[in-house]
Amino acid sequence: MTTKTLADWFATPLGAYLLEKERAYLDDATPDIFGFHALQLGLAPYDLLRENRITHRMRIDAGGDVAVRARWHELPLATQSIDLALLPHALEFADDPHAVLREIDRVMMPEGRLVILGFNPWSLWGLRSSLGPSRGEAPWNGKFVSLLRVKDWLALLGFEVSAGRLVCYVPPVSKEKWLKRLAFMEPAGDRWWAVGGAVYMLQAIKRVRGARLIHPAWHEASAREKRVALAAKREGAAQRAASLRAVK
Numbered sequence: 494m495t496t497k498t499l500a501d502w503f504a505t506p507l508g509a510y511l512l513e514k515e516r517a518y519l520d521d522a523t524p525d526i527f528g529f530h531a532l533q534l535g536l537a538p539y540d541l542l543r544e545n546r547i548t549h550r551m552r553i554d555a556g557g558d559v560a561v562r563a564r565w566h567e568l569p570l571a572t573q574s575i576d577l578a579l580l581p582h583a584l585e586f587a588d589d590p591h592a593v594l595r596e597i598d599r600v601m602m603p604e605g606r607l608v609i610l611g612f613n614p615w616s617l618w619g620l621r622s623s624l625g626p627s628r629g630e631a632p633w634n635g636k637f638v639s640l641l642r643v644k645d646w647l648a649l650l651g652f653e654v655s656a657g658r659l660v661c662y663v664p665p666v667s668k669e670k671w672l673k674r675l676a677f678m679e680p681a682g683d684r685w686w687a688v689g690g691a692v693y694m695l696q697a698i699k700r701v702r703g704a705r706l707i708h709p710a711w712h713e714a715s716a717r718e719k720r721v722a723l724a725a726k727r728e729g730a731a732q733r734a735a736s737l738r739a740v741k
Contacts, residue, residue: 499582500538500557502631506669511692512539514660515581515610518694520544522656526606528576534565534597535583542579566592570600581610584643585635591646598650603701607652611693612637618665618691625665640693652697659683659690 502508523545531547533540537559542550551560553568563569565587578597584590597607613619614637622633644654662682663675682689 497631499586499631500536503536503539505667506672507665507667510672511661515692515694516541518658518660519608522608522696523577526577528602528605530575531577532575533579533581536581541581542577545577547577566596568596568600572599573602575600575605576602577606579608582612582632582635584609584638585612585632590638594646594650598699601699603699605699607697607699609643609695611640611643611695613659613691613693614639616689616691621665640695643695647697651700653700654695654697657693657695659687659693661691662686662689665691
């Protein structure tokens with residue numbers, strides 16, 4: 494089966510195998526990320542933020558049936574307007590992946606969350622991308638970006654990596670029966686060859702120096718009440734201790 498786009502490839506047995514693992518990770522990692530606006534950049538046919546509780550979620554791509562059509566490095570979004578951004582294999586297929594990250598940095602709120610899914614060049618899948626006979630087709634025609642390089646880019650932009658993992662240790666075979674037979678490699682790879690996972694999943698937080706989060710008034714009032722109660726408790730304990738010393 495010839496795959497013209499990455500979305501087409503995710504409909505193949507190998508693509509579906511990976512999609513299941515990526516969705517399992519995102520379904521676990523994103524539900525408790527809150528805010529007002531969430532963005533998925535690329536892979537528009539798949540709702541990868543389906544478990545997230547943010548009401549306004551949009552999928553943006555350069556074409557196809559999407560909420561917003563736009564180039565990834567020129568998003569029609571206000572500066573500091575996005576609370577959660579997901580980049581599912583966007584960097585591998587961008588002409589300038591660093592420019593994409595700079596644009597994501599622009600639109601993200603301070604303390605916003607970024608999740609990146611990327612193919613690992615230092616894996617069996619990366620080897621097939623470099624040497625395989627079908628390296629002209631998706632996803633093997635992407636420019637796989639190493640995890641270390643992505644971390645360096647994020648650090649330069651002021652993001653702090655907060656979590657991550659690698660998944661999918663089976664060879665990139667195309668038959669479903671072989672995927673089932675090789676499933677034993679998943680727990681073995683995770684234990685003995687963690688850096689060799691086909692895909693890395695990275696979570697990062699946008700840090701802004703000197704930024705101060707503004708809490709709602711009820712939050713500040715509650716904090717003051719807690720401080721007053723704690724001070725009264727300490728004062729009472731000190732008075733009781735003094736009384737005991739006086740009795741003795």
